[in-house]
Amino acid sequence: MSAESVSTETVSTETVTAPLRISVIGTGYLGATHAICMSELGFDVVGVDVDPDKVRRLADGEVPFFEPGLEELLRKNLATGRLAFTTSFAETADADVHFLCVGTPQRADSGAADMTYVDGAVERLLAVGPKPGALLVGKSTVPAGTAVRLAGWLAREAPDVDLAWNPEFLREGFAVEDTLRPDRLVFGLPADDEWYGVADRHDHGDHTGRRDRVEATLRAVYAVALDAGTPAVVSDFATAELVKVAANAFLATKISFINAMSEVCEVAGADVKTLASALSYDTRIGGRFLGAGLGFGGGCLPKDIRAFQARAEEIGAGPALRFLDEVDTVNLRRRTRTVELAIHLLGGVAAGRRVAVLGAAFKPNSDDIRDSPALDVADTLRRAGARVTVYDPAAMENAARKFPDLRYATGVAAAVADADVVLHLTEWADFREIEPSLLTPLVRRPVIVDGRNTLDPQLWRSAGWIYHALGRPNV
Numbered sequence: 001m002s003a004e005s006v007s008t009e010t011v012s013t014e015t016v017t018a019p020l021r022i023s024v025i026g027t028g029y030l031g032a033t034h035a036i037c038m039s040e041l042g043f044d045v046v047g048v049d050v051d052p053d054k055v056r057r058l059a060d061g062e063v064p065f066f067e068p069g070l071e072e073l074l075r076k077n078l079a080t081g082r083l084a085f086t087t088s089f090a091e092t093a094d095a096d097v098h099f100l101c102v103g104t105p106q107r108a109d110s111g112a113a114d115m116t117y118v119d120g121a122v123e124r125l126l127a128v129g130p131k132p133g134a135l136l137v138g139k140s141t142v143p144a145g146t147a148v149r150l151a152g153w154l155a156r157e158a159p160d161v162d163l164a165w166n167p168e169f170l171r172e173g174f175a176v177e178d179t180l181r182p183d184r185l186v187f188g189l190p191a192d193d194e195w196y197g198v199a200d201r202h203d204h205g206d207h208t209g210r211r212d213r214v215e216a217t218l219r220a221v222y223a224v225a226l227d228a229g230t231p232a233v234v235s236d237f238a239t240a241e242l243v244k245v246a247a248n249a250f251l252a253t254k255i256s257f258i259n260a261m262s263e264v265c266e267v268a269g270a271d272v273k274t275l276a277s278a279l280s281y282d283t284r285i286g287g288r289f290l291g292a293g294l295g296f297g298g299g300c301l302p303k304d305i306r307a308f309q310a311r312a313e314e315i316g317a318g319p320a321l322r323f324l325d326e327v328d329t330v331n332l333r334r335r336t337r338t339v340e341l342a343i344h345l346l347g348g349v350a351a352g353r354r355v356a357v358l359g360a361a362f363k364p365n366s367d368d369i370r371d372s373p374a375l376d377v378a379d380t381l382r383r384a385g386a387r388v389t390v391y392d393p394a395a396m397e398n399a400a401r402k403f404p405d406l407r408y409a410t411g412v413a414a415a416v417a418d419a420d421v422v423l424h425l426t427e428w429a430d431f432r433e434i435e436p437s438l439l440t441p442l443v444r445r446p447v448i449v450d451g452r453n454t455l456d457p458q459l460w461r462s463a464g465w466i467y468h469a470l471g472r473p474n475v
């Protein structure tokens with residue numbers, strides 16, 4: 001097989017006859033979305049997770065996280081009887097396709113990915129005995145080399161089970177749209193000597209027929225998107241694994257690039273927002289992911305660039321990715337800079353001062369607070385002695401669970417009451433609609449830091465506010 005082939009053509013699906021039954025292992029942000037959307041496409045789907053509370057809520061028609069449009073689809077598909085959730089792996093045994101969607105968080109002791117959940121899930125799947133000819137499809141974001149390791153494991157314990165790697169590119173907040181109408185699909189298929197894994201390279205047979213069957217199954221699963229013209233990139237395992245981390249590394253780099261420009265703008269007296277806008281007209285650069293501000297957070301970009309570097313070091317490609325260290329450093333420096341600016345605006349002392357923080361989620365349209373820049377800044381100021389009150393339209397419960405020492409308000413007005421400074425740290429649309437003049441009488445001092453560069457400086461200034469933004473000294 002060539003290392004890569006790109007096509008939107010449908011290869012023969014002759015070998016895929018009966019309607020496919022799908023299992024989705026791990027029903028977190030990715031898995032719950034995938035299970036619900038696969039059911040929406042007409043497949044029989046069972047989602048399995050080790051967290052009984054998550055499973056109960058999903059089975060009751062409640063999405064355990066904030067994702068626009070997902071709960072409606074969940075309820076609709078539960079009602080058809082095509083969709084079920086369980087903690088029992090036994091209920092996945094008759095599935096034709098198993099999607100592996102468990103977490104791969106950063107390990108506590110290093111930047112590397114924690115593979116405990118992936119290995120635990122495969123172990124449980126093998127224990128129930130997937131049916132012969134079943135296909136295991138990896139979607140979790142994993143270090144290069146994982147698929148070939150799992151292929152070896154399958155070859156030893158379930159030689160009739162096939163493996164493919166099909167990384168996921170959905171964005172939280174747009175998860176349904178991205179799953180049903182992805183901008184591309186990547187199908188990582190094993191090379192001939194990968195069927196039996198690196199441990200057993202004695203078999204150099206031709207497995208073209210088996211590989212075609214795997215590809216045909218993937219094409220049957222994604223037929224609707226493929227028929228609509230979604231490109232499918234077919235590659236070997238390692239390329240498929242790397243596409244995923246390369247994409248996130250590129251996005252992180254783009255954000256840190258504009259934030260590095262933001263640092264220079266602050267010193268040079270230039271305006272990063274105007275600079276980004278001028279860059280965006282160059283179609284080679286484009287305007288997306290050039291939003292300067294507090295930088296990236298979340299459950300993926302930060303941990304993925306660290307795991308990518310860790311894996312590159314392990315396989316002897318460390319120097320190629322050393323620049324990602326700097327991407328990470330620039331990103332974290334935006335948080336430090338925001339804290340310093342807030343303390344400066346508080347007259348150099350945080351202790352006893354009141355800070356209002358608008359935003360807790362790592363980005364708008366999400367209640368995800370994993371590595372949230374907003375909460376990092378809020379908690380750093382709290383630890384410096386400030387009295388910090390946070391408001392977020394969706395992430396309050398998650399924030400309060402993880403940061404019980406912060407104060408929480410039920411709305412913008414309550415959050416800013418008596419504030420010495422207001423920090424806008426997650427760019428919810430609701431915050432853009434704030435009428436600043438209504439807040440002026442509520443605060444102790446009308447000072448705002450726009451950490452996301454999305455508020456209108458003139459509007460705030462005309463309502464009597466002192467407006468500061470990262471990278472925009474002259475606005």
Ligand SMILES: NC(=O)C1=CN([C@@H]2O[C@H](COP(=O)(O)OP(=O)(O)OC[C@H]3O[C@@H](n4cnc5c(N)ncnc54)[C@H](O)[C@@H]3O)[C@@H](O)[C@H]2O)C=CC1
Nearest residue numbers: 026028029030049050051102103104117120121140141168
């Ligand atoms: N959240 C996102 O937007 C995206 C995530 N990804 C990747 O997808 C993977 C999953 O991410 P999330 O869904 O965000 O994580 P998550 O933490 O929300 O969900 C993971 C789920 O796996 C379950 N789990 C753990 N061990 C299990 C086992 N042995 N059997 C069954 N279930 C088990 C957990 O209980 C949890 O519900 C990660 O590798 C991530 O990098 C990829 C693209 C998008």
Ligand SMILES: O=C(O)[C@H]1O[C@H](OP(=O)(O)OP(=O)(O)OC[C@H]2O[C@@H](n3ccc(=O)[nH]c3=O)[C@H](O)[C@@H]2O)[C@H](O)[C@@H](O)[C@@H]1O
Nearest residue numbers: 168169170171172255289290291295296297298300362363
């Ligand atoms: O691997 C993953 O899990 C996913 O990671 C990201 O998706 P997500 O984490 O949902 O969020 P993004 O929209 O990428 O935003 C990430 C962070 O970057 C920040 N950001 C984004 C854009 C920008 O211009 N500036 C900026 O600071 C956001 O505020 C947020 O904190 C990728 O965009 C998805 O393609 C990928 O599938």
